[in-house]
Amino acid sequence: MPAFLLNRPWLLAFLLGALSVLAMPPVHAVPVLLATIPGFLWLLGRAPGWRRAAWWGFGFGFGFHVAGLYWITHSLFTDVGRWWWLVPVAAPGIALPMAAFSVIPALAAWWLPPGWRRWLGFGAAWVAAEMLRGILFTGFPWNLLGTVWAFHALPLQPASVIGVHGLSLLTVLLAGLPVLRSRAAWAGGIAVLALWMGFGAWRLAEPLPPDHAVRLVLVQGNVAQDTKWDPARRMPIFQRYLELSAEGARAQAAAHPGQPILVIWPETASPFLLAQDAEAMRLAGAALPPEALLLAGTVRAEWGSDGRLQALFNSLVALDPTGRAVGLFDKAHLVPFGEYMPLGGILPIRMVTGGVDFSAGPGPEVLHLPGGLPSPGPLICYEVIFPARVVGEERPAWLLNVTNDAWFGISAGPYQHLAAARLRAVEEGLPMVRAAQTGVSAIFDATGRERARLGLGASGLLMAELPAALAPTLFARCGLWLPLGFLVLFLVFSVPWRRSPSGESG
Known part of the structure; x- marks a missing residue:
């Protein structure tokens, strides 16, 4: 020494x-x-x-x-x-x-x-x-x-x-x-x-249980954070997601006719308030074949009777091919300084994007999908890093982590985030599907084995079959x-x- x-x-x-x-x-x-x-x-x-x-x-x-x-x-x-x-x-x-x-x-x-x-x-x-x-x-x-x-x-x-x-x-x-x-x-x-x-x-x-007869299409747009909310870039970004979604869904429908398809967009992938924009929902639904559903990350707003903004949510919305919303999840565990300012606004700076605090959803819950599809437990962004706090009273069939790691560039951050997601799969005995706006998107089975991955900084599609869950682990029961x-x-x-x-x- x-x-x-x-x-x-x-x-x-x-x-x-x-x-x-x-x-x-x-x-x-x-x-x-x-x-x-x-x-x-x-x-x-x-x-x-x-x-x-x-x-x-x-x-x-x-x-x-x-x-x-x-x-x-x-x-x-x-x-x-x-x-x-x-x-x-x-x-x-x-x-x-x-x-x-x-x-x-x-x-x-x-x-x-x-x-x-x-x-x-x-x-x-x-x-x-x-x-x-x-x-x-x-x-x-x-x-x-x-x-x-x-x-x-x-x-x-x-x-x-x-x-x-x-x-x-x-x-x-x-x-x-x-x-x-x-x-x-x-x-x-x-x-x-x-x-x-x-x-x-x-x-x-x-041996693991047989996979679900459900095809996954994860869309990784790889949109830089500093251009994501540029008004001039919104439609090209949205069009990129639509084109990739249509390409992936068609490929899965052709290769596996008759099987349901879940197209998944990452956190806040839509540059529009998708759950409240009728035209955007129609365009998103039009990119889907009849057997597909879209699970899309988006910002959601609520307005009062006077037309003033009352609340913002970091959400996941499920859309069918007609563009109709058939499910909704609001993020519950918000990021301090990133999604809300702690201490009730006492601090003299405002770091939250847009200057408006997000509101929290009710907590870990199952997003029920139509047609008897296996229902996920959504986890938006860093909600996935909390051991024993990713599953609520009702156990989902799989875990879905949608995130936007573009904030952290090509660094160790996205890999550390990915490792936490992998551990939640092992702890809970549930498959983990992770869709990132810019890597790493991945699919892990209920024992944490990697089924597929799309690397950091890549733009494209990740397609696989949805793995099945195991019985609740001892950790899932005891926390x-x-x-x-x-x-x-x-x-x-x-x-x-x-x-x-x-x-x-x-």
Whole structure:
């Protein structure tokens, strides 16, 4: 370790946190955690007091979130003339409150005695902090450590039991094994990893139910965010979606005659208020063959009797070939600063596009489709990142994530978003269909295996058959209670409950 860093422990903690992001999508360099997590624990063991440990923990979290959320800055370039002053501070500004959660495992590691108690308590406290981060202040559970395994379906399978938080717990404990300096610990870690992968292989070997006889056509328009709402570009953009929809639906109808077809547009794909624009609905319906339905992302408005705008919604509307709306879903979990301004307008800036806050829908629910078609559970944009909060009281036949990742350009952001969607499929035992305005669009079966993908920055169609659901997983039935139970158990075991006569922990 260079002496320069040893003499600047906060900077060392920051760098260890930033390096840990290499384990996240899209790089997935998971072995880097075998250096960064033990390094962080070693550093915390040198802290002369709890204040210094907390400060170093904050530094680790700040590095982790600045490096992991750098792509947020890209959204400001869509109106850089207005928001240029936020460019250097956007990612650090969001990382600051996120970093505060890293103080929790740092203090736990400092307080607990060295050895297995510190190792075990640190892992449990890390996951406790992740869970709190997903709940407090509307929640932002982005880049949970269990996401590092989303490069393949095999290591994701325990999420069907313990969720992504359980994967995070296992990941921290395995990565922290070097601090134990024990061959027995390494042997135990290898055994756990073998059981982990064995469970994944067993679950993936189980036969899946037959696919639904429903053909999917996902339309990825790849529209740049800075041109999307340009009045001169609206009709050409709409025409692009119509032409791609007609092409894909005709191809599916010819290849699979008689089977129903679902054409899916991503979040706010329509540059018009589609659910209230009769001509736009007629044109969209005209692009469909008789056996098709269109599920389209759009902004929806409600006006009062005096003609004044009362509410805006980020919505998904279902249209039949006559252009008639046969289903509607409104986004429930809105993005702070992006779709509404927190604190009731107290802040002196307005960052929401158009200057009008969106209104929230009722929450996770099923979008019932006509003709007995399998009904999806829609998730608009970042609604998909919340474990155990994507399915309501009624279980859907599949999950549909429509999103607009054009805000974040060619960066790590869309891949991190995709990884979260893949994990929800495994956790719930439901297929995940993801339509993105600009990548990555993908289809995963109920075990998280990838069926099809359309890459980032591409324009085109993604066509496949709709996978079937599995029976509700243990995680789908128990939610966060299982990972919460494990972290509480581990915290209890890590605490030294008795003292030796000399006053030291026993």
